[in-house]
Structure formats: C-alpha cells, structure tokens
Amino acid sequence: MRGRWIALAAWLAPLLLFAVVPVVALLGRGVGAATGGLGTVLAAESGALVNTLGISLGATAWALFLGAPLAFLLFRTDLPFRGAFTVLFTLPSAIPAFIWGMGWLSLASPRAGYLNRMLGADVFNLYGAAGIAFVEGLSGLPLVLLAGAAALRRVDPALEEAARVCGASPLRALLSTTVPLVLPALLSGAVMVFLMAASSFGVPYLLGVSASPPTRVLTTRIYELVLLGSEEGLPRASVLASFLLLLTPLALGLTWVLGRSGRVRLSAGKGVSSRVLALGAWRPWSLLAVSGVGGVLVVLPLAAILLTSLQRSFGAALTWDTLTLSHWSGVLWDSRTLRATGRSVLLAGGAGLLVVALGLAGALLRRAFRRGGAGVEAMAVWPFAAPGTVLALALLVAFSRDWRLVVLDRVAFVLALAHTPWLLLVGYVGKYLALGERNSSEALAQVDPSLAEAARVGGAGPVRAFVDATLPLLRPALTVAFVLAFLACATEITLSVLLVPAGSEVLGTLLFELQSYADPAAAAVLACAFVALVVAGQAVLAWARRRVPEVR
Amino acid sequence: MAAIVLEGLVKAYGGTPVVRGLSLQVGQGELVSLLGPSGCGKTTTLRMLAGLEHPDAGIIRLGEEVVAGPGVRVPPEKRGLGMVFQSYAIWPHRSVEANVAYPLVLRKVPRHEVASRVREALRWVRLDAFAARMPHELSGGQLQRVALARALVADPRVLLLDEPLSNLDAALREELRAEIAALRARLGTTLVFVTHDQGEALALSDRIAVMNRGVIEQVDTPERLYREPATPFVAGFVGGANVLRGEARAGTFYCAGTDTAFELPMEAKGGPGTLVVRPEDLELGDTGTPLVLSARLFLGHAAEYRFPVGDAFLRVIGPALEGVRAGQTLRVRVRKATVFNAGA
Numbered sequence: 001m002r003g004r005w006i007a008l009a010a011w012l013a014p015l016l017l018f019a020v021v022p023v024v025a026l027l028g029r030g031v032g033a034a035t036g037g038l039g040t041v042l043a044a045e046s047g048a049l050v051n052t053l054g055i056s057l058g059a060t061a062w063a064l065f066l067g068a069p070l071a072f073l074l075f076r077t078d079l080p081f082r083g084a085f086t087v088l089f090t091l092p093s094a095i096p097a098f099i100w101g102m103g104w105l106s107l108a109s110p111r112a113g114y115l116n117r118m119l120g121a122d123v124f125n126l127y128g129a130a131g132i133a134f135v136e137g138l139s140g141l142p143l144v145l146l147a148g149a150a151a152l153r154r155v156d157p158a159l160e161e162a163a164r165v166c167g168a169s170p171l172r173a174l175l176s177t178t179v180p181l182v183l184p185a186l187l188s189g190a191v192m193v194f195l196m197a198a199s200s201f202g203v204p205y206l207l208g209v210s211a212s213p214p215t216r217v218l219t220t221r222i223y224e225l226v227l228l229g230s231e232e233g234l235p236r237a238s239v240l241a242s243f244l245l246l247l248t249p250l251a252l253g254l255t256w257v258l259g260r261s262g263r264v265r266l267s268a269g270k271g272v273s274s275r276v277l278a279l280g281a282w283r284p285w286s287l288l289a290v291s292g293v294g295g296v297l298v299v300l301p302l303a304a305i306l307l308t309s310l311q312r313s314f315g316a317a318l319t320w321d322t323l324t325l326s327h328w329s330g331v332l333w334d335s336r337t338l339r340a341t342g343r344s345v346l347l348a349g350g351a352g353l354l355v356v357a358l359g360l361a362g363a364l365l366r367r368a369f370r371r372g373g374a375g376v377e378a379m380a381v382w383p384f385a386a387p388g389t390v391l392a393l394a395l396l397v398a399f400s401r402d403w404r405l406v407v408l409d410r411v412a413f414v415l416a417l418a419h420t421p422w423l424l425l426v427g428y429v430g431k432y433l434a435l436g437e438r439n440s441s442e443a444l445a446q447v448d449p450s451l452a453e454a455a456r457v458g459g460a461g462p463v464r465a466f467v468d469a470t471l472p473l474l475r476p477a478l479t480v481a482f483v484l485a486f487l488a489c490a491t492e493i494t495l496s497v498l499l500v501p502a503g504s505e506v507l508g509t510l511l512f513e514l515q516s517y518a519d520p521a522a523a524a525v526l527a528c529a530f531v532a533l534v535v536a537g538q539a540v541l542a543w544a545r546r547r548v549p550e551v552r
Numbered sequence: 553m554a555a556i557v558l559e560g561l562v563k564a565y566g567g568t569p570v571v572r573g574l575s576l577q578v579g580q581g582e583l584v585s586l587l588g589p590s591g592c593g594k595t596t597t598l599r600m601l602a603g604l605e606h607p608d609a610g611i612i613r614l615g616e617e618v619v620a621g622p623g624v625r626v627p628p629e630k631r632g633l634g635m636v637f638q639s640y641a642i643w644p645h646r647s648v649e650a651n652v653a654y655p656l657v658l659r660k661v662p663r664h665e666v667a668s669r670v671r672e673a674l675r676w677v678r679l680d681a682f683a684a685r686m687p688h689e690l691s692g693g694q695l696q697r698v699a700l701a702r703a704l705v706a707d708p709r710v711l712l713l714d715e716p717l718s719n720l721d722a723a724l725r726e727e728l729r730a731e732i733a734a735l736r737a738r739l740g741t742t743l744v745f746v747t748h749d750q751g752e753a754l755a756l757s758d759r760i761a762v763m764n765r766g767v768i769e770q771v772d773t774p775e776r777l778y779r780e781p782a783t784p785f786v787a788g789f790v791g792g793a794n795v796l797r798g799e800a801r802a803g804t805f806y807c808a809g810t811d812t813a814f815e816l817p818m819e820a821k822g823g824p825g826t827l828v829v830r831p832e833d834l835e836l837g838d839t840g841t842p843l844v845l846s847a848r849l850f851l852g853h854a855a856e857y858r859f860p861v862g863d864a865f866l867r868v869i870g871p872a873l874e875g876v877r878a879g880q881t882l883r884v885r886v887r888k889a890t891v892f893n894a895g896a
Contacts (some may be wrong), residue, residue, distance in 0.1 A: 448639050448641060450637040450638075450639050450641040451641050451643055453602075453604050453628070453635075453637070453641065454635065454637055454641035454643075454699075454702075455643075455654065456603070456604065456627070456628040456629050457602050457603075457604070457628050457629070457631075457633055457634070457635040457703075457712075458629070458634075458654050458655035458658060458702065458706070459629045459632075459655050459658035459659055459706070460629050460654075460658055461627070461629055462627075464629075464658070465629075468643075468654070469643055472643075472645040473644065473645060
C-alpha cells in the first residue's frame with residue numbers, strides 16, 4: 001500500500017512546515033540564547049515565572065474548589081433544573097476568558113466597578129495576581145466539571161449501594177466509594193485548568209499589565225519583549241516561550257498518569273443507570289446555593305458587560321437616563337468594526353474549512369495506519385495544548401523572512417507570509433486542527449466499515465464508496481467541527497494580537513484594542529456581540545449533535 | 553465449469569496466520585457453506601473472495617477470470633458480486649429503495665429499468681410495500697431482507713453471505729433461512745455462505761466445507777459429512793459427537809488418563825487413536841461400562857445424560873428414564889462408533 005504513505009507525506013508536509021519546524025526552531029533559539037546566560041534571564045524574569053506558577057495554581061485550586069461539589073450536585077443528585085445549570089456552568093469556557101475579565105472588571109475595578117460603587121467603598125480590587133487567578137479559575141471551571149461528569153457517569157451506583165448495604169450512611173458511602181473513584185478525573189481536569197491558566201494571555205494582560213504595580217506573567221512578558229524588537233527582545237522571549245512550552249508535556253503526562261489510576265471498570269450485565277442521590281431536606285438549600293453561585297459567577301459579569309455597553313460613560317451614575325444605545329450604533333456600524341468582522345468571518349470560515357478537511361484526512365490516515373495512528377493523532381492534537389503565545393511567536397520568528405524554495409533551478413516558490421493575514425490563517429488552522437481530527441475520528445469510529453464495503457461490492461470504487469456511504473454519516477460531526485473551529489477562530493485573541501499585521505484588524509484584536517486603549521463601553525458592545533455569536537453557535541451545535549444518525 | 557476456484561490461499565494478519573493453504577471449488581449454481589468455529593478463517597476467506605482482503609499467496613478465479621493472485625488484484629467493485637454482511641450494512645441515510653437501487657445506479661442502468669428491477673428485487677424478499685421507508689423504521693429481519701435484495705438486484709455472478717442470520721432471533725432465523733432457500737431455487741445463483749451454526753449449514757447447503765484453524769478439514773454433502781466424518785473435529789463440530797482420546801486394543805477402547813474403557817461393537821485397528829461416538833449411538837442399560845452420572849438434562853422428546861470421563865464429559869441421549877439421580881452409577885454401552893487412528 002504505497003498510496004497511504006504518499007497521503008501521509010502530503011498531510012504531514014504542511015504540518016511540519018507550519019507547526020513543527022517553527023516551534024522546534026524556536027526551542028532551539030531559546031536553548032541557544034539560554035546557554036549564553038540562563039542565570040541573567042531567569043534573574044530578570046523571575047517575577048514573571050513566579051507569578052505564572054502562583055496564578056495558575058491559584059486558578060486551579062479555585063476551579064477545583066468550585067467544580068468538585070458542583071459536579072456532584074449536578075450529575076449525582078436530584079437537584080432541580082440540573083440540565084439548565086449544566087448549560088449555565090459550561091458557558092465560562094465557551095465565551096473567551098478575556099470577556100469574563102472585562103465583565104469582572106466592570107463589576108470590581110477599584111472605584112468605578114459597580115459592586116464597589118454599590119457598597120460605597122473600594123471593597124474589591126480585581127487588578128493583580130489574585131484577580132487574574134479568580135477569573136482564570138472561573139473560565140476553567142467547565143474543564144473540572146465535565147471531567148467529573150464523565151467519571152461520575154462511569155461509576156457504577158451499585159458500588160455505592162454495596163457500601164450502604166454494608167452499613168454506611170449515604171454521605172459515608174459517597175465519600176468512601178464514589179469520591180475516590182472520581183477524584184483522579186477531577187484532578188486531571190484541574191491540571192488542564194493549570195495549563196490553560198499558564199498559557200492564557202488576554203486576562204493577565206487586561207488585569208496585570210495595567211495594574212499598579214504591574215503583575216507580569218510569562219505570556220505578557222513574551223508579548224512585551226516581542227514588541228520591544230528583535231535584537232534584545234526576541235532571544236529572551238524565546239527562552240521564556242521554551243519554558244512555557246515545557247509545561248505542556250509535563251501537564252499532559254500528569255493527566256495521563258491520573259487517567260490511568262482513575263480507570264474504572266465498567267460493570268457487566270445491567271447498564272450503569274446512574275441513580276440519583278435524593279437530597280431530601282437539603283434540596284431547596286442546594287438549589288438556592290447553586291443558583292446563587294451561578295447567578296453571581298456567570299450571569300452577573302455578563303449583565304455587567306451589557307450594562308456597561310448601555311451606559312453613556314463607564315463610571316457615570318446608575319440612573320435610567322444615563323442609559324443609551326449610542327455605543328451600539330456607534331460600534332456596530334463603524335467601518336472599522338465592519339472591516340474587522342469581514343476579515344474575521346473570512347479567516348474563521350477559511351480556517352474552519354481547512355480544519356475540517358485536514359482533520360478528516362488525519363482521521364482517515366489514523367485509521368489506515370492502525371498502529372501508527374496514535375502518532376498521526378498526536379501530530380494533529382499537540383498544537384491545541386501548546387500555549388497560543390508560543391505558537392504565535394514561533395510563526396512570527398520562522399516567517400519573519402521570506403522562504404524561497406527552488407525546484408530544479410527553474411521554478412521558485414516564494415513563501416512570503418510575514419505581515420499578511422495568511423500567517424494568522426496558518427496559526428488558526430494549526431491551533432484548532434485538533435477539533436477537526438478529534439470529531440472526525442470519533443465519528444469515523446462509529447461508522448461500521450461494512451457500510452463502505454457493501455458499496456465496494458455493489459460496484460463503487462474506493463472514492464465513490466467513501467463519498468456515498470461514509471461521508472453522509474460523518475456530516476453532522478464535520479458540521480460540529482466546523483462550527484467549533486469557526487467560533488474559536490472568530491473569538492480568538494492571543495494568536496490574533498501577536499500575528500495580525502498592522503492595519504488589518506480582526507474582531508479579537510479590535511476587542512483587545514478597544515478595551516485596553518480606548519473605550520470600555522465600545523468594547524462592551526463588541527463583547528455582547530461575541531456572546532451572542534457564541535450562543536448562536538452553541539445552538540447550531542446542539543442541533544447538529546441531535547442529527548447524528550443512528551447506525552445499526 | 554466451476555464458478556469459483558480457490559487455490560492455496562494464505563492470509564496472515566501481522567504474523568498470525570488466519571488462512572493456511574485453503575483450496576476449494578464451487579460449481580455453477582451450487583450453494584457451498586463455509587462452516588467452522590469463530591476464528592477459523594471462514595470470514596477472512598469470504599472477504600478475500602469479495603476482494604475486501606488480498607491473499608498473501610494463492611489464486612482466486614471467478615469463472616475463467618483470475619481475480620486475485622500474484623500480480624493480479626481485481627478490486628471488489630470490478631468483481632460483479634453480491635454480498636450480505638453480518639451487520640446488514642444498510643446505509644442509514646438512504647431509503648430502502650435507494651439502498652437497493654445503488655448497485656444498478658453504479659452500473660449506469662437506465663432510470664426506468666432501475667425502478668422496475670428494484671421493485672422486482674423487493675418483491676423477491678416480500679418488502680415491496682416498504683420501498684419508501686427509511687432503514688431506522690425497519691426491524692432487524694426486514695433490514696436483512698433489504699440487504700439480500702440489494703445483493704441480488706444487479707444479478708451477481710456469485711452471492712456471498714457472511715453469517716446473515718446470526719443477528720436475528722430464532723424464529724426470524726428459521727423464516728429467513730427458508731426464504732434464502734426459496735430464492736436460491738428460483739434464481740439459481742451461485743452462493744457461498746459463511747456460518748458457525750451447523751444446523752443452518754446442514755439445512756441449506758449442497759456441500760459444506762468444514763474449516764478449522766485456517767484449513768478445510770472436509771468438503772462434502774451434508775449427509776456424508778454427518779454420516780462419515782473424515783476427522784474427529786468434523787465429527788465433533790457437525791454431529792455434536794463425543795470425541796475421546798485413548799488407545800484401541802483387542803476390541804476395547806481405553807480412554808487416556810482414566811481407567812474407563814468401552815467395548816467396541818466393531819473391529820478396530822489397534823494403537824493410539826480417537827474414539828468418536830454420537831450421543832444417540834450410546835445406550836444406557838444393564839450391560840456396558842459403569843459410569844457415575846453427573847447431570848441429567850430433560851430435553852422433552854428425550855433426555856441427555858452427562859458422565860465425567862477424564863477431564864471431559866461423555867454425552868448420552870436416550871429415553872427419559874424415571875428415578876435417575878446424579879451420583880448414581882449407570883452402565884453405558886457403545887452401539888456404533890468410529891475410531892480414528894492417531895497416525896492417520
């Protein structure tokens with residue numbers, strides 16, 4: 001089978017060129033720069049290092065503290081409105097963290113924040129390390145929650161019942177059987193929160209850089225060093241990026257270990273029908289607590305953004321006559337916004353199509369190379385886990401000059417990506433390829449291979465059989481992958497801020513600029529539009545997921 | 553002229569041999585079953601015949617044409633076959649009609665002819681009223697009949713059936729088995745049928761190829777296979793016979809590893825060998841070998857008695873005796889048996 005090797009080479013070539021080689025080159029650069037004096041770099045940047053670790057640990061602890069009890073309440077008990085709460089508590093990761101940062105900033109910035117004004121004093125100050133960790137932990141909450149839900153669904157309720165029969169009280173049975181079995185999954189979710197917090201850029205920039213004194217983390221330092229220029233800034237940025245990049249395999253290794261220890265054997269025979277734990281007298285209190293937490297942590301910041309977008313100016317008195325729609329019309333019909341929207345839609349649409357096509361190809365290759373398939377998947381998935389700042393910096397450094405490929409001394413290809421939106425497209429596709437590969441792979445595993453074989457025996461060639469028998473069944477999953485990739489790219493901020501060329505803004509950079517340098521009210525309008533886009537996208541996803549056909 | 557010739561087929565998956573030198577001829581219009589336990593290579597053989605797998609060595613001929621062999625690899629779509637899969641493989645996004653029409657559309661049959669041929673194929677399997685339905689509205693037996701219609705609609709030179717009945721419940725299985733037999737009588741298509749159910753194979757086949765560990769142990773008509781099994785495996789798998797190892801000496805068979813011995817009703821060559829005796833060819837009575845009964849299973853028309861012999865059980869089927877309990881010692885006499893010599 002020579003064909004599959006050619007296909008693999010054709011698939012790998014762009015991945016190597018646009019992702020692996022730039023990142024390896026960046027690592028090499030970082031190591032090279034570090035040998036020239038790691039001590040001085042570390043001494044100069046120790047603040048950023050310590051801040052990154054401290055903030056990430058804080059965010060992780062906060063997400064775990066909230067997520068563990070919520071996971072039990074939502075997925076194990078007879079709490080009312082569990083479904084609605086589940087949707088509510090998964091919103092934090094669907095909406096970009098930067099927007100949550102904006103929401104909390106309008107609530108709790110010193111002096112002007114709504115909460116501070118209502119309480120009449122500077123009770124809250126969101127700026128600084130604690131504020132960053134607070135917002136990051138919240139936006140990582142769904143990672144813990146969903147990991148816990150998946151594990152809870154796998155644990156056989158009979159284990160708990162056995163403990164009850166042996167004489168344990170309901171709480172005791174829960175603590176001695178289910179909790180130890182679910183804990184590894186919760187912890188591996190927490191590790192993902194750590195990784196997310198360490199590689200996040202928008203929130204530390206918003207709440208750290210303009211704080212006084214400024215709180216710097218690795219990602220914002222890298223950004224500042226890149227802006228500083230090539231001579232001194234880039235080598236140092238490479239060192240920091242290498243350090244940040246090393247966190248990824250460490251964290252992934254840790255989740256793998258946790259996943260192994262948490263592997264729970266499915267019970268045989270009767271299906272695991274998760275029996276819910278009756279809360280009894282605690283039911284109304286639990287409902288009150290969960291809706292309070294959801295209201296304060298999820299609804300309130302979004303409401304604050306909406307309010308900010310409607311106020312004549314941020315900090316004005318809160319009365320009905322200060323409300324205005326002028327920001328909305330001013331921002332939404334501004335030619336700058338329209339151009340950025342057009343560019344974002346084109347880029348996100350193009351990236352979505354490429355993600356789906358390359359992801360599907362990756363999934364097919366993975367199946368064709370049975371045993372080597374894991375390698376194909378790893379190639380497609382690793383950029384998703386790598387910090388966006390690092391990917392962006394790697395692309396920036398690798399393609400700062402044009403590449404010339406000369407074939408047979410005659411034909412020359414010039415790859416001039418620097419300062420073009422194409423580099424952003426490359427970054428988006430690389431970062432979100434995992435969405436295409438994972439979704440296609442999972443859908444492909446559901447499709448019985450005999451469906452395509454039946455078409456072959458019926459007289460169809462391999463391509464025709466794939467198009468007629470397999471592809472129609474993959475369509476819902478591919479739609480899901482496209483919408484996910486589109487949403488992620490359209491609301492992306494980290495890569496965009498670093499890679500977007502001067503003069504051609506996208507939505508993410510526009511939001512970033514408006515919030516950081518211009519007008520919180522205008523930024524709030526755009527943030528509301530983002531939230532609306534995400535909600536609409538989630539509705540499409542829910543519809544597409546329901547259309548997955550039943551394959552017998 | 554043979555419709556199918558398989559010569560010395562070999563197939564291994566990553567070092568594990570699955571089919572090891574298999575040869576078989578199937579005549580025009582004949583129904584041949586590949587029968588064997590799971591993992592014996594029967595499905596792999598069928599998939600090589602369909603072109604879904606390529607043999608590591610050996611030749612496959614369909615009629616005059618070599619479709620697989622050294623340097624030849626005709627893809628499945630060029631072999632002109634019909635196939636029914638164990639999992640039905642009905643495309644869930646197409647209606648029953650569109651499923652059945654697919655092979656005709658690929659063969660560029662004119663549209664009005666497609667419609668009439670699809671209708672006819674659906675009538676063969678008594679599904680003409682279901683043409684517009686979608687697969688998820690059909691039951692398992694109906695889906696399997698759609699698969700049958702789809703496999704037959706383009707008039708294939710050979711119809712391949714891969715355990716087509718094993719996903720159905722007992723009553724439906726009977727019904728579809730009769731339907732396949734009737735269709736075959738009407739259409740005269742050459743059929744290769746893979747199954748692990750010897751009842752199915754015995755009822756349907758002109759000839760049965762019994763497979764074990766990648767080779768064919770015996771190819772014969774159902775009657776001869778049942779009456780004159782060529783190997784102890786065939787006897788055990790097809791007839792459900794007791795297979796005991798040991799040694800024959802002077803008209804008596806001594807079971808290995810125990811002190812149990814059976815008097816043989818016929819002449820047998822001396823030396824180590826295997827005693828093959830059907831449960832219904834054993835008799836409980838006043839004479840014969842004394843054995844301790846371990847279980848009595850009432851079957852309705854008869855009863856099955858089990859006696860531990862060494863590490864196996866000896867099964868006896870006979871009239872249901874009253875007052876017989878486990879633990880009791882009964883005498884077992886061999887009425888008819890075969891001894892296979894170890895060397896042969």
